[in-house]
Amino acid sequence: GAGVSQSPSNKVTEKGKDVELRCDPISGHTALYWYRQRLGQGLEFLIYFQGNSAPDKSGLPSDRFSAERTGESVSTLTIQRTQQEDSAVYLCASSPYKAQPQHFGDGTRLSIL
Amino acid sequence: QQQVKQSPQSLIVQKGGISIINCAYENTAFDYFPWYQQFPGKGPALLIAIRPDVSEKKEGRFTISFNKSAKQFSLHIMDSQPGDSATYFCAASLGGKLIFGQGTELSVKP
Numbered sequence: 001g002a003g004v005s006q007s008p009s010n011k012v013t014e015k016g017k018d019v020e021l022r023c024d025p026i027s028g029h030t031a032l033y034w035y036r037q038r039l040g041q042g043l044e045f046l047i048y049f050q051g052n053s054a055p056d057k058s059g060l061p062s063d064r065f066s067a068e069r070t071g072e073s074v075s076t077l078t079i080q081r082t083q084q085e086d087s088a089v090y091l092c093a094s095s096p097y098k099a100q101p102q103h104f105g106d107g108t109r110l111s112i113l
Numbered sequence: 114q115q116q117v118k119q120s121p122q123s124l125i126v127q128k129g130g131i132s133i134i135n136c137a138y139e140n141t142a143f144d145y146f147p148w149y150q151q152f153p154g155k156g157p158a159l160l161i162a163i164r165p166d167v168s169e170k171k172e173g174r175f176t177i178s179f180n181k182s183a184k185q186f187s188l189h190i191m192d193s194q195p196g197d198s199a200t201y202f203c204a205a206s207l208g209g210k211l212i213f214g215q216g217t218e219l220s221v222k223p
Binding site: 004031033035040041042043044045048050056059091093095100101102103104105106107 | 119145147149154155156157158159162202204206208209210211212213214215216
C-alpha cells in the first residue's frame with residue numbers, strides 16, 4: 001500500500017511486560033514521527049527521526065520508552081516494563097525530507113491490564 | 114509556550130450550517146499550521162494547512178483564517194454535512210514536530 005502502515009493494530013499485554021510497535025513509513029519519506037493519543041485527547045509528540053541525523057527524543061515521557069529506525073525505513077517503538085498509564089493509541093507519521101505535511105497511519109491501540 | 118489551545122471541545126451543527134473551530138498559540142516560532150480530521154479507529158488525515166505569511170486559505174468547503182498578530186487561527190466548514198462528523202485537531206509545527214490542540218468533536222445533524 002501507499003500509506004503509513006502500523007502493526008499490530010491492537011495489542012493487549014500485562015503490566016510489567018515489554019512491547020514493540022512497528023511503523024512502515026511511506027516509501028521515500030525521510031522523516032518519521034511517533035505520537036501518543038490518550039483516550040479523548042490530542043496527540044502528544046514522542047520522537048522524530050530525520051534521515052541520518054540524531055533523533056529528537058524530547059517528547060519521550062520516561063526512559064522506559066525508546067525507538068529505533070533502520071535507515072529511512074521501518075521504525076520500532078519499544079516500551080519496557082509497561083504501566084497502565086501507557087494505555088493509548090500510538091500513531092506513526094512520515095513526511096518528505098524536512099517538509100510537511102505529515103501522513104499518519106491508523107495507529108496501534110495498546111491496552112495494559 | 115508550546116501549547117496550542119483549541120475550542121470548543123464539542124460542537125453540534127445543523128446540516129447546511131457553518132462549523133467554526135478556533136485555536137490559539139503563544140510561540141511565534143511556529144511555522145506551519147495544519148488541521149487534521151480524525152474518524153473513530155483511524156489515524157488523523159490532513160484537511161488543510163496554512164503558513165503564517167498567509168491570512169486565509171480556502172479549499173472547497175474548508176477555509177482557514179489566520180491572524181498572526183492575535184496568534185489565532187480558525188477552521189470554517191461551510192455547508193456542513195453529516196459526513197463531516199468527526200474529531201478535528203489543529204496543530205502547529207516546531208522544528209518538524211507537530212504540537213496538537215485537544216480536539217473538537219463535531220456532530221452535524223441531518
